Structure formats: C-alpha cells, structure tokens
Amino acid sequence: MANTAHAVPAPRLEVDTRWIRIRQRPVATLAIVLGVLILVVPEKTLATQLLVFGLFAMSFNMLLGYAGLLSFGHSTFFGLGAYGTALVLKWWHPHVLAAMAAGLVLASATALVIGWFCLRRRRVYFSMLTLAFNQMVYFILFQARDITGGDDGLRGIPLPDFDIPFIGSIPIEGIHNPLSFYYFVLIVVVACLLAIERILISPFGRALEAIRESEERARACGYNSNRILLLAFVFAGLFAGVAGALYALFFGFIGLETLSWVTAGVVVMMAILGGVGTLVGPFVGAAIYLVLQDYVSKYTDSWQLYAGAIFVVCVLFFPQGVWGSLTGLLQSRWVRNRG
Amino acid sequence: MAEPILQTERVVRYYGGVRALNGVDLQIQPGVLHAVIGPNGAGKSTLFHVITGRVPATSGRIWFRGLDITRRSQPVIAQLGIARSYQITTVFPKLTVHENVRVAAQARVSHANFWQPASALRTVSERADHVLDMVGLKDQRRLIAGELSHGEQRHLDIAIALASDPSVLLLDEPTAGMSPLETEQMMYLIRDLGRQLSVVLVEHKMHVVMGVSDRITVLHFGSVLTEGTPEEVQSNRRVQEVYLEGSI
Helix, strand or coil: CHHHHCCCCCCEEECCHHHHHHHHCHHHHHHHHHHHHCCCCCCHHHHHHHHHHHHHHHHHHHHHHHHCCCCCCCHHHHHHHHHHHHHHHHHHCCCHHHHHHHHHHHHHHHHHHHHHHHCCCCHHHHHHHHHHHHHHHHHHHHHCHHHHCHHHCECCCCCCCEEECCCEEECCCCCCCHHHHHHHHHHHHHHHHHHHHHHHHCHHHHHHHHHHHCHHHHHHHCCCHHHHHHHHHHHHHHHHHHHHHHHHHHHCCECHHHHCHHHHHHHHHHHHHHCCCCCCHHHHHHHHHHHHHHHHHHHCCCHHHHHHHHHHHHHHHCCCHHHHHHHHHHHHHCCEEEC | CCCCCEEEEEEEEEECCEEEEEEEEEEECCCCEEEEECCCCCCHHHHHHHHCCCCCCCEEEEEECCEECCCCCHHHHHHHCEEECCCCCCCCCCCEHHHHHHHHHHCCCCCCCCCCCHHHCHHHHHHHHHHHHHHCCHHHCCCEHHHCCHHHHHHHHHHHHHHCCCCEEEEECCCCCCCHHHHHHHHHHHHHHHHHCEEEEECCCHHHHHHHCCEEEEEECCEEEEEECHHHHHCCHHHHHHHHHHHC
16 A cells, blocks of 8 residues: 555564464463473472572563663562561461461552552663662661561471361472472463463553553553552562462572562663563573572672673573574565565 | 534643633534644644544543533543544554554444454454554555555554544544645545544645535634534635634
8 A cells, every 4th residue: 555655665573473372471481491390490499499589580571671761770679579478487387378478468558558659650760660669678677676687587497288178288498309499480480471472462461561651642542551550569569478378388498688679770670681572581680680690700709700690691682582583584484475 | 403412612731831722612413524624733742642632631621422522531532433643643553454443443333352363253353343444454464564655654653543443433634645646536535434423623734624524623722713514714814814823
C-alpha cells in the first residue's frame, strides 16, 4: 500500500511462528535442565545460590525489562524477605512455608508503600527515590539491633525439616543435605518462574509492555498506568522476597548486605548481563555473575575488576545481553526473508 | 437536531500566561464527521488534549453522552469511549503491528488480568485483525511497528485508536508528512470511518477537510470564529481573511 511511494521496497524480516512457540515456554525447559544438571555438578552450594539469585534477577527484570522502570533499590525486598522469614522462624518455629509466606508478605507490603511513593515520578527521579527508600529501610534495620542484630547480622536461624502432612518430613537443612535442599529451592524457584512467566504473557503483562513503549499512548488507550506499574512493582517485590527467604534458609545467617545498595547494583548487573526483556535472560546473567565470582575469586581478590570489564564489554557490544544476543542469533536462523 | 454526543462549554485552557483555549463551545453530533480547522496556534491540539483528559481544562465543562467528563482522568475518558490519534506518530515501536492494536483493543476488556494468557482473549485478537483489515495493514501484522514506513505508521496510529471500538474518534492531522498519494489513501480511510462513528478531524490540508467533512468549526486564537457546512465556511469572509493572514 503506502510502499508504492518508494522506488524500491526494502526486504523485510518476519519472525517464524515456530520460533515464537519455542521461545514461549523457556521455563519448563530451564527447570528440566537445572534438575538434571545438579546430579553431575559438584558445587551444590553454588548451584543453589544460582537459583536464588536467578529468581532475584528475574523479579527485577519484571521492572526493568517489562515495565521499563530502573530501580536502584530492589535489594530492599530481597532483604526484607530474608529478615521476615528468619525472624519468624527464630521466634515461633513454624512450618518453613509459613515462615517464607511471612517474608514475602513483608516484602510485598513494603513494596506497595514504597512503590506508591516512587511511582509519583519517572526515569532518573524514580530511580533516585527507590535508592533513597532503600537507604531508609537499611538504616531502620541497622538501628533495630535488638531485633535484627544490626551490623552483626542475624545468627542462628533454625531450619526445621520440611513437614508434609501424612507423609513425613524431609530434612532440607542446607549444609548436611545439599542435594535435597537444592531440590527444595528448585521447586520453589520453578514455581515462581512459572508464575512470573504467566504474569508476563497475561493481558496485564502485555499492558506493562505497552506502557514501557509509550506511557502516553497506553493511557490514551485506557490503561491506568500508575495502578498497573504499582502492581508490577508489588509483584517484583514479592518474588524478590521469595528469593530473600530462600537465601535466609540457605545460609542460616543473614547480614545487612542483603539489602544494601551494593546488592541492588549487583542485580542490575546480573539482569543486564543476561539480557533484560527476555524471560530467562536475567537468570542466565545471574549464573554468569556467580560462576565468574566463584572461579575468579579463587585466583585473585580483585575479581570485581574482571567482572566489571566483562560488564563493560557486554554493554558496549552486546546491549541485549548474553541470552538476548544468543536468542537473537538463533532467531535469525529461523527468520524468512520477505520481499 | 439530535443530542450532541460530545459537547464543550466555554472551555478555557491556559499554558502559563498564554490562553490556548478562550471559551470554546463545540457540539459534535453523533455520526457526523466534524472538522476543526484554524491557523497554527489556534488551539486545535490543545482542544484534543483537554477533551481526552491529557491536560485539565482551566475552566468550562465537557460533556460526553450527557456525562460530565471535565475532571475525569485520561484513562477513564478513554474507557468511556473517546479515542484519539496523534499528530506526531505515537505507537508502541518494539511490539508487532498486531500486538500494537491487540493491546489497545484489550484495554477496555481486561484491566488487571494476570492469570490468563493474553492469547486466550479471542475476541480481542479478532478485533485487532478486523481493525488492521480496515486500515489496510493486514499483511504487515507480524512486522515490528518501528520498522514500518511513515505512511504505514500513520495508519497504525489510527488503528490503535480504533481498536477499543470508540464512539468518538479524534484524528489529529492524520495526513501529516504524507505524500499526495498517501494523503489520498488516508482520505478514503477517513471517509470510511466517518460513516461508522463520530469523527472529529483536525487537519491542515484544505482539500482533505473540504472533501470529507460534514461540518467544520474554525478556531482562531483559541476561540470559535465560525461553524457551518464546508460551503458556508469556504464562502465566509472572516475565514478567508484569517487564512490570508496565516499564509503570509
């Protein structure tokens, strides 16, 4: 139609639907790979850590990749999930899942309040507000020594066996049963990833993408962008809270660094390294970051120098991240040329 | 005459100290293609902003189907059934053409549904296909919106507005930046739309305005100069003077 005005219509690329179908269900594939791989990988602790931070990075990606919001305070919810779970376990010794539920309720309720304030603004002002709230929560927990242990950290978090009514209990304490703890974490993480996937392909997830592309146009279509972004912020806080809860169970000890701005920066790096806006990219980014940290720190203390260099190369030459570039490459093999 | 579907009553809008709209009275009859014309700075775009709730009116009232929408927010007004296109193309550039229209069609159906795949909303997807067919972008449905030609993007901009099945469509200079051939195609589309719903058209190209409109309102410095049929407006002395001033 309008092309007739041009002398030569440029050839255009069209994505094959087969590729779209493969790309739509990456979590199930990921779950199987992770479930089998652990049997041959010797570093069970590293693998568990990878799951926890993979989930954390994917929760962050809901904001940066799908809503287009850059939060510099996402560790707030990771840390609150960890502290909430740990304190409830310490005080009342409930079922593990009940303690985790307490952690994620604390994280998401805080996300609701913080998100409401931060979403009054956009772009760099939003980012600065998330950072400011992160600092405030950090210092509240720092000051509340009697409860949180302050900068000494919270020690001696008990991890009871995982009770399944009528069936029995499974010991999941991480140090003595690394494999069963790994599978416990894997089940929780995969359940969260499936939920995140579900949310992102839902009408709500699509609206989120529309807002990222043009908030003005999305509002003119009838989307209440503030409400939708706030819901996304709460979801991101909730899943970060689950990751934090798993972190607390894993180490049996948590420090204030779980909600420091350094941790908030690390999750930005992980997500960008793997590729924001893709479903499993941030998970891959977290894996690369942690494996790098594990191996390079064996040889040198200044491993962050190398991590930084890799990050720079990544942002300059692969702005879509490792996963984003890889799928882009695979996709181009599935693409047909249309004249 | 029938009850107007959209009506503004002495609408005033200031930008800082500048009066962009100076008490505009406008009545849009249902099913009518109503053009709003006037020299640059007459307040046409501001009028659209105020009607759609993009910026609030400083004073005055706006009625839609007998409902006072003056203080309603932009999303609420869109939900009620007023849609607009943009003078500067505003689409969702990284989404596919189909998804651009589908997500717009979804807005009035599903607000915060996060437990169902978006593809499960069949009627929404069908609506998107139907609208793409209307504007002639059926074959481009799987392309990325940002890669379309300028003319195609202008059509997509209108398709997004149409997607939610509005009762009033505000078109803000739909032929902006278009070649004569593209303009002609757009004219067919506008005429087509005018038969299906109430359309308010802001347009600079006079042959387009005269070719498609049922009624014309002339704005000048934020006030209504005159209103009438294309013939009446064309023969109006004051309109001729205003446009003569503007062309120098």
